[in-house]
Amino acid sequence: MRIFTVLGIIFYATVIILIGVSLIIFSLNLLGPQDIKNACDYLQCNTNSRIMLGLSGFLLILISFSFAQLILGRFQREKTIAFNTSSGEVTIALSAVEDLIKRLGKIIPEIKELRPDVIATKKGIMVDLRVVLGSEASIPELTARLQELAKSKIQEVLGIEEQIIVKIHVAKITTFEERDKKKKESDKEEGGSIPYSGYGRA
Amino acid sequence: MHRDETRTELGMIKIHKNVIASIASLxxxxxEGVKRVGGDFKSGILELIGKKSNLAVKVDIDRNDEVKLDIPLVIKxxxxxxEIANRVQENVRQALExxxxxxxxxxxINIQGIDK
Structure with a gap:
């Protein structure tokens, strides 16, 4: 962990602890409203203390901004895969890799639903796949095929040689009967919802 | 908005950043293989309000009149x-020069998505 991040965490922890301690002191009646008023009066009357207070406020805003930028920048950096070419940098959004994997779901008919989640780490690319399969599918065979397909497709399209780990979670298995039943039910509901729908004009 | 300026005997020639962005976009x-230019959040907003996609291309010109481009792309x-990124970089460089x-x-090049 970088020293700046550690300092930032210590700073925010200190501020939050101070707020917490102040609230506890206030609730225990160790510090009355008059004491707070006196302290505020003292800070307001003295020019030096006002300058110090203003500068501290400005410094706090600066620290907060730089810390937020550091965190957001890191998040943004982790959301892409980047490599350099002679003409500049090429970054690939992880959502683009997710789009690519979603397309694979359409190739294999046994996959009814596919939700990918791609994370780029130092170890390589981690792909988490949440799938809904048809009951006709052989799970070990299909998952192995899907893992191999996802891995080879990512390597082929992105042109990277980093390690790709594909994890599959079978969330649900849908059956033909289940689907037919659902369809029939929905048809029935649609038909039954209209009163006197079976009657025609004579 | 900064423009690239060139002085000739007859006067100044200014090239607007949008022109550079248009050339890069085209x-x-x-x-082949590029579906569209854009695809990031900023260009999505611009497209919604009816602005052209070439505005998605970010153009920076430094003091030495050197151009730096950020092109968001959706690939087929x-x-x-x-390979596509390399070809785009080469073609954009040639077209601009x-x-x-x-x-x-x-x-x-910033690949934002993959589309059919």
Whole structure:
């Protein structure tokens, strides 16, 4: 962990602890409203203390901004895969890799639903796949095929040689009967919802 | 908005950043495998309010009149991304040098999505 991040965490922890301690002191009646008023009066009357207070406020805003930028920048950096070419940098959004994997779901008919989640780490690319399969599918065979397909497709399209780990979670298995039943039910509901729908004009 | 300026005997020639962005956008679209220019959040908002997609291309010109471009792209499915990115970079560089005589420092490609 970088020293700046550690300092930032210590700073925010200190501020939050101070707020917490102040609230506890206030609730225990160790510090009355008059004491707070006196302290505020003292800070307001003295020019030096006002300058110090203003500068501290400005410094706090600066620290907060730089810390937020550091965190957001890191998040943004982790959301892409980047490599350099002679003409500049090429970054690939992880959502683009997710789009690519979603397309694979359409190739294999046994996959009814596919939700990918791609994370780029130092170890390589981690792909988490949440799938809904048809009951006709052989799970070990299909998952192995899907893992191999996802891995080879990512390597082929992105042109990277980093390690790709594909994890599959079978969330649900849908059956033909289940689907037919659902369809029939929905048809029935649609038909039954209209009163006197079976009657025609004579 | 900064413009690239060139002084001639008759006067000044200014090239607007949007012109550079348009050239880069058109040159990118020439490459087979590029679905569209844009695809990031900013260009999505611009498209919603009816602005052209070339505004998605970010153009920076430094003090030495060197151009730096950031091009967000959506690539077609089944195409190799590094290969497409390389071809886009080369085509954009050639088009800009041919049309504006500007020297291009960096052409950063940002792949935002994959589409059919």
């Amino acid at each position: 040159a990118s679209m020439e490459i 499915y089944e195409y190799n991304i590094p 041919k049309m504006t005589s500007l020297s291009v420092r960096d052409i950063n």
